[in-house]
Amino acid sequence: AQTVTQSxxxxxxxxxxxxxxxxxxxxxxxxxxxxxxxQPPSRQMILVIxxxxxxxxxxxxxxxxxxxQKAAKSFSLKISDSQLGDTAMYFCxxxxxxxxxxxxxxxTTLTVKP
Amino acid sequence: xxxxxxxxRYQVTQFGKPVTLSCSQTLNxxxxxWYQQKSSQAPKLLFHYYDKDFNNEADTPDNFQSRRxxxxxxxxxxxxxxxxxxxxxxxxxxxxxxxxxxxxxxPGTRLTVT
Numbered sequence: 001a002q003t004v005t006q007s008x009x010x011x012x013x014x015x016x017x018x019x020x021x022x023x024x025x026x027x028x029x030x031x032x033x034x035x036x037x038x039q040p041p042s043r044q045m046i047l048v049i050x051x052x053x054x055x056x057x058x059x060x061x062x063x064x065x066x067x068x069q070k071a072a073k074s075f076s077l078k079i080s081d082s083q084l085g086d087t088a089m090y091f092c093x094x095x096x097x098x099x100x101x102x103x104x105x106x107x108t109t110l111t112v113k114p
Numbered sequence: 115x116x117x118x119x120x121x122x123r124y125q126v127t128q129f130g131k132p133v134t135l136s137c138s139q140t141l142n143x144x145x146x147x148w149y150q151q152k153s154s155q156a157p158k159l160l161f162h163y164y165d166k167d168f169n170n171e172a173d174t175p176d177n178f179q180s181r182r183x184x185x186x187x188x189x190x191x192x193x194x195x196x197x198x199x200x201x202x203x204x205x206x207x208x209x210x211x212x213x214x215x216x217x218x219x220x221p222g223t224r225l226t227v228t
Contacts, residue, residue, distance in 0.1 A: 033214065033215045033216070035216055035217075037217075037219075043221075044219055044220070044221045044222070045157075045204065045206075045219040046219070047216045047217075047218075050214060050216050052214075089154070091156060091157075093217075095215040095216075097215070101147075101159065101162060101169075102159075102215070102217060104156040104157055105156060106155070106156050107154070107155070107156050109154065
């Protein structure tokens with residue numbers, strides 16, 4: 001069974017600064033997908049970024065980028081130029097290629113301070 | 115816009131009184147999921163449908179049932195709600211022609227049990 005660990009329950013960052021959220025996972029599979037989801041307070045969960053395990057290049061979406069270390073089973077999220085709207089709970093998730101069922105980490109609550 | 119819709123957004127039910135939550139999607143995704151999420155916790159998968167195939171999680175109580183009459187709709191039935199079932203219930207979908215396994219979430223239904 002896969003496990004996903006987010007070791008930082010809470011983090012804070014000053015507006016315009018950079019912050020990195022950590023995620024590690026455990027799997028015996030070679031092909032899988034990793035995701036970061038964002039859930040703002042009282043709002044809908046949305047996908048932030050996706051990484052395919054077979055791709056060596058780290059995914060990037062505007063201010064969001066990942067550091068994917070397959071051998072170390074590490075998948076951190078870097079948020080550059082943090083904005084107040086980035087305040088949310090962030091979930092790291094793993095999905096194998098069977099039925100698309102995902103395993104979620106426990107989440108990291110990020111607060112961006114003005 | 116293609117989306118996942120949940121109704122109602124807020125539901126109050128009495129202890130032991132059956133309740134049904136609904137989810138619809140316009141994404142034409144073949145997989146639909148129901149999650150239970152309690153405050154500041156990760157979403158907990160209750161079950162999912164891969165097309166018409168129902169997949170129950172081993173630790174989902176028998177009190178929770180689901181129906182998927184067609185591709186677009188999925189229902190969560192709680193036969194005898196207890197106080198511990200008060201939570202946010204999230205519906206999500208994944209799949210489609212270019213399946214990349216990320217999940218698209220609805221806004222959730224917040225269930226209160228009195």
